[in-house]
Amino acid sequence: MAQKPINQTKAWKNLENEVNKHKISLKDEFKKDTTRAQKLTVSTPRIFFDFSRQLIDKGLFDPLIEMANEAGLKEKIQAMFAGEKINTTENRAVLHVALRNLSGKPIKVDGKDVMPEVNAVLKKIGKFSEEIRSGKRVGATGKKIKSIVSVGIGGSYLGPEYLAEACKPFAKEGMNLVFVANVDGTDFATKTAGVGPEETLFVIVSKTFTTAETMKNAETAKKWILGKLKGRAEDSDIIKKHFIAVSTSKEKVEAFGIDPENMFVFWDWVGGRYSATSAVGGVPLSLYLGYDNFKKILEGAHWMDNHYLNEPFERNIPVICALLDILNINFYGLTTRALLPYSQLLGKLPAHTQQVEMESNGKGVDLNGKKVEFSTGEVVFGEPGTNGQHSFYQEIHQGQIIPCDFIGFIKPSYEVGKSTKDSVDHHHELMTNFLAQPDALAFGKKSDDPARNFEGNRPSSSLLLKELSPFTAGLLIAWTEHRAATKGFIWGINSFDQFGVELGKKLGVQARSAMLGDGPAQNAFNRSTKRLFDAIMSGELPS
Numbered sequence: 001m002a003q004k005p006i007n008q009t010k011a012w013k014n015l016e017n018e019v020n021k022h023k024i025s026l027k028d029e030f031k032k033d034t035t036r037a038q039k040l041t042v043s044t045p046r047i048f049f050d051f052s053r054q055l056i057d058k059g060l061f062d063p064l065i066e067m068a069n070e071a072g073l074k075e076k077i078q079a080m081f082a083g084e085k086i087n088t089t090e091n092r093a094v095l096h097v098a099l100r101n102l103s104g105k106p107i108k109v110d111g112k113d114v115m116p117e118v119n120a121v122l123k124k125i126g127k128f129s130e131e132i133r134s135g136k137r138v139g140a141t142g143k144k145i146k147s148i149v150s151v152g153i154g155g156s157y158l159g160p161e162y163l164a165e166a167c168k169p170f171a172k173e174g175m176n177l178v179f180v181a182n183v184d185g186t187d188f189a190t191k192t193a194g195v196g197p198e199e200t201l202f203v204i205v206s207k208t209f210t211t212a213e214t215m216k217n218a219e220t221a222k223k224w225i226l227g228k229l230k231g232r233a234e235d236s237d238i239i240k241k242h243f244i245a246v247s248t249s250k251e252k253v254e255a256f257g258i259d260p261e262n263m264f265v266f267w268d269w270v271g272g273r274y275s276a277t278s279a280v281g282g283v284p285l286s287l288y289l290g291y292d293n294f295k296k297i298l299e300g301a302h303w304m305d306n307h308y309l310n311e312p313f314e315r316n317i318p319v320i321c322a323l324l325d326i327l328n329i330n331f332y333g334l335t336t337r338a339l340l341p342y343s344q345l346l347g348k349l350p351a352h353t354q355q356v357e358m359e360s361n362g363k364g365v366d367l368n369g370k371k372v373e374f375s376t377g378e379v380v381f382g383e384p385g386t387n388g389q390h391s392f393y394q395e396i397h398q399g400q401i402i403p404c405d406f407i408g409f410i411k412p413s414y415e416v417g418k419s420t421k422d423s424v425d426h427h428h429e430l431m432t433n434f435l436a437q438p439d440a441l442a443f444g445k446k447s448d449d450p451a452r453n454f455e456g457n458r459p460s461s462s463l464l465l466k467e468l469s470p471f472t473a474g475l476l477i478a479w480t481e482h483r484a485a486t487k488g489f490i491w492g493i494n495s496f497d498q499f500g501v502e503l504g505k506k507l508g509v510q511a512r513s514a515m516l517g518d519g520p521a522q523n524a525f526n527r528s529t530k531r532l533f534d535a536i537m538s539g540e541l542p543s
Contacts, residue, residue, distance in 0.1 A: 006491060015064065015331060018063055029057060030443075039058075046300075047317065047463060049317045051321075053441070054324050065314060068313055068319065080485070083109040092496070095109065096274035098114050101118070117267075129291050145201045145287075146200075147175075148176065152211075155273040157179045158351055159273070160276050161352075162276070162348040163276060163285055164179075166345050166468060171289055177284055185220070187217075198229065202225070203287075207266070212505070221243075244262040244263070246266065246279045273359055273498075277301050277474070277477070297470045298474060299474065300472055301475065303478075305478055317479065318483045322484075324403075324459075328459065330374050334459075335379060336400075337404070340406050341385070341408075346476075347384050349382070350382030353480050356480050358377055358378075359498050359500075360485070361376050361487055367493065372492075376493055386430065397440065397454060398454065405462075406461070407464075410464065434462075438460045440454065
């Protein structure tokens with residue numbers, strides 16, 4: 001039975017009425033309800049979530065929960081975990097949760113338990129990474145592998161790069177990991193500068209082994225290493241010992257020259273932006289951090305999976321975050337969100353979150369193929385504190401209203417400096433800002449000077465964790481995934497396809513043909529594009 005558009009439901013209309021009925025003043029709410037800070041928080045052994053500075057009260061929270069129930073959210077979450085084919089446009093299951101299913105319970109797709117295959121790949125990753133790091137497997141000239149270059153784009157690198165950066169203090173001594181994604185040759189040139197080819201292993205990550213940018217970089221990597229090691233080993237041996245693949249296409253991997261034994265599989269029920277806990281992230285991260293630390297990432301994600309599946313919505317962190325996003329986007333018209341981690345090591349989390357949110361939910365039609373009549377998705381951006389404070393916080397304090405998520409940690413990743421009677425250490429200096437900024441946004445400050453007046457009443461949430469570790473890095477990646485999926489479930493859209501990326505790719509094929517001298521392809525350009533094309537090919541700006 002087709003889902004009724006959510007904006008036509010009783011719960012949506014109740015929420016509209018509540019929003020129109022009264023304006024939330026955070027300053028007044030905190031004054032009149034001394035228990036607000038306790039009521040609007042979720043405390044768990046792993047993460048503390050405070051949403052008391054969001055523009056919400058019980059009169060709005062209850063209809064949000066009602067809307068989730070009317071959308072059949074619980075049933076949709078259960079269907080995802082059960083392996084049902086909820087990606088209807090591609091007739092696929094959506095089972096990134098199976099990648100870190102450490103419970104031992106079976107998860108089935110088309111009646112077949114997928115866990116034996118998942119566990120077999122994990123075992124293979126563990127064995128391979130240990131052989132590389134121990135020196136049992138070496139490069140073509142006998143040198144130990146120390147540098148890992150992961151080649152992929154989009155979901156093939158954003159999540160893994162976030163995890164690599166977040167877990168940098170846990171990297172195994174002597175190991176280095178970089179990611180090459182952009183087809184701009186600058187990315188390859190700068191990432192491989194100073195890297196010793198004898199000690200380098202390339203991980204080519206592409207589901208189909210046809211992604212244009214990835215395969216261009218892969219071919220460049222092949223030419224680079226063959227040129228560097230020319231005459232020191234057989235070409236076939238160089239490729240065999242310096243290239244591995246994460247893919248589903250054995251034939252194309254083998255045709256490239258990679259030993260099929262050095263291919264790590266994943267499945268069509270793993271979407272790219274949801275693939276960081278598959279071999280896509282598992283292979284480079286296990287080589288860099290050690291398989292033991294990658295396993296802890298899986299444990300953290302599995303913890304959040306269980307929280308999401310089992311906690312009631314009133315205490316379910318990803319669900320509450322998604323409901324607050326819907327409130328801000330669809331009822332307050334706030335379609336941009338800032339993600340503000342107070343940890344330098346979480347600098348790549350905003351970019352990963354951008355893809356998960358904007359590629360998942362930037363949709364124009366619902367599951368019935370009907371045009372949606374309300375905003376879906378949001379623009380997500382961010383930067384670690386305190387750098388962002390000196391960049392764009394002016395906008396969020398006195399410009400447009402942008403809901404914010406602050407993420408902080410009790411313990412520092414690195415102990416730098418010591419607190420004294422007159423001075424705090426680096427971490428506590430950082431955390432003074434984590435404490436201050438949400439209050440400044442929420443409560444503002446009146447001034448007779450208009451330029452120094454802060455209106456306040458700007459919504460934010462705060463997440464506090466004990467420390468940044470592989471476990472909590474995995475927990476945060478699952479939080480991001482489930483938050484995005486929840487919004488799609490409620491909006492009635494498919495958060496697991498991404499047809500919006502296809503048209504530009506197809507037109508790019510036409511442009512490539514034109515560059516190779518195909519006359520009809522050149523004639524197909526409109527006048528504007530033709531002028532740009534002619535300039536690129538001639539090396540001169542248009543006159």
